[in-house]
Amino acid sequence: MTRLNIRWRLTLWYGAVLAAVLVIFAVAVDLLMIGLLQSRTDGNLDAQLTVIEGLIGRARDPDELRHDLNLDFASHPVFEMQVTEDGDRSWLRSERIAETGLPMPAVRPSPNGEVVYEDVVIPGFGHGRMLSKAIVTPYASLLVQVALDAEVNAKHLGQLRDVFLSTGPVLLLAALGCGYLLARKALAPVERLAAEADQITATRLDRRLPTPNPDDELGRLARTLNGMIARLERSFGEIQRFTADAAHELRTPLAALRNEAEVTLLAPRDPAEYRRTLESMLEEIEHLTRLTENLLYLCREDALVKPSFEDLRLDLLVRDVTDHMRAVAAAADQSLTLIEPLSGCIVHGDRDQLRRLLFNLIDNSVKYSLADGRIRVGLEFRQEQATLFVEDTGIGIEAEHRPHLFKRFYRVDSARPRTSSATGLGLSICLAVAKAHHGEIDVQSEPGVGTRMTFSLPARAVEPGGRDSAAEVAALE
Structure with missing residues (x-):
């Protein structure tokens, strides 16, 4: 199944979030309107009850009270009212509910002024809101009930909900259209970047993508x-x-x-x-x-071919390579000296790569030193780091050439007076070996005096009589 592009996904996400917000807003407004309408209804019921209470308080006897209640409230255009003695004998009942009356409250109010609001079904009218209160008079204990038809509130709520249902989808569709246009406009720079990047090929890598606003x-x-x-x-x-x-x-x-x-x-x-x-x-x-x-x-x-790393004695490896290279130095009428004592240390590295590095360093010294030249090899260990150095009394290297020595095929022509066997890759290989071992290689040279090559890498001390020492000696033998 093909996935939608980012533009449509952004639009749909925007539409989904907006729809959720609209639904939450509509529900909140609906609940708020229900609360407001009920609060207004309760206020009207309470006001009408207060009027009835005032009339009851002014009456001098039961007959006068019955007469005044029926005269003032029997045919009220809005409220339905009922006054009964102990919830049984009727003193007042509105004309529209003369036959059925109002239902008794689910919880009878106490005579201490408690009022009870509740939603009821008024026979012949439907759903309504009713307020009940018990009033004690010198001549009777009366239950006063005032009710108001809830159909008006339901009508108002229905109109509000119709507005939400009719305008909500229209607003959502309009918002989706606007969201699509906004997503299209926002992603237009990405389209331009893609078009520009499409023009960059292997033969046109000098081109760059435009950055109108580098901070966004x-x-x-x-x-x-x-x-x-x-x-x-x-x-x-x-x-x-x-x-x-x-x-x-x-x-x-x-x-x-x-x-x-x-x-x-x-x-x-x-x-x-x-x-x-x-x-x-x-x-x-x-x-x-x-x-x-x-x-x-x-x-x-x-190609990032992983070397074969192992723990090995660097001092024994240096001694072995130096012994092999003495014949090469002697053939060039040069002396190769190993500075004693060598610091015993163990490194985690590739034996063949480290041998190649040391062979290259000594071979370079032989090639670029004159007859009767002296080459010295040494190894130091301090602070968890081994430092191998090869120094000679050769022709030296000019300062302007030193930053380029480790580049592939780089040669200093004046530094090759006696041989044409150099490939220009020896020091590049040394640098690659140093990086593979998390080490550093450095060159110090002075024309006419000589050159010192230094290779440093992490190491640890040899434990006297430990397994590392015996195993390494056996490997070299």
Whole structure:
């Protein structure tokens, strides 16, 4: 079943609320009118009873009282009156009820001035309102009753209800029409926003939605959507740049491989020349392999592939990676030193990712340090935080390049005097690993002096002789 659109839903909700308000208003007015009419009727009955009481009080004897009562009240045009002695022998009965009389009150009033109001059925007239009061005279105990026909009140109430029933639906329909127009007008900016948003495609992410009033609800919605579009634009830009840079990085070694193969095949050569060509091609293939692995790792990070976290000894991992990289540093005529003692600590992280980060940091120091350079690796632990650092005596980095070091494929050309094996992705991978471990990575460098890379992440101390220590040593072995 298709749901109604927001415009119709708002209109129907508005109509339902208005209908409920009208019903409550009509019921309240009806009850108020009933109360007012009854109060007016009771007041009239009380006034007429007061007149009768005055006549009774002025009478000197029973005969005079009977004569005066029948003379003044027997043919009254409005009220029906009855005066009986002890509710039995009649002293007065209006002409219109001469045969039937008024009914006795359901609760007989006491002689101490109590009055009883009640709704009764008057024979020959229908529903009415009756007031009863007991009056004690020197010659008799009288029950005075005054009644008034309620048909007039019922007629007034009926007219009021007819007005409600005839005008209520008309007012409700008119209000629904107005509500629909108001909902349409209120939602018109949403329609315009939808039309504008429809024009924004992957090739037109530079466009933004208009925000005539940035402080109202639609303005905040437009600001939120504009922020999302801006983030999409940045993401698309990064993807395009990443794709272009990756294509460029892959094209260069592939072109070199093709050129070497074509030149080699132009003329017959001796085995030594073929060997040199194959060795050169193998170097390019290794570079392509590293580049492809780094690209694959970053793609997995972008796809939010969850790493395999576990508790591990960071100090033992640092020692293991440093031992492996000593041969690489020695091949470049550099010294790699592990600063002892290492602070024993345990981190919750992915072993392979942390190894890759440390390998990249040490490898960068090797690549950008001259012969006889010195590289130092250390680990500190304090206040529930481990800090790993790699510092070298390399060529350093200019200040203007430091904010861009962690961008993908970013390289400082002057910082690559001795090798062409760098892919420009090593520090991007380090930053991704740091973020995945809720850590931070920082660089301090001075041209001609050296560079210090620092990686900090949450950690905890090693319990002496605990299970963490033994399990980690066994894992490394």
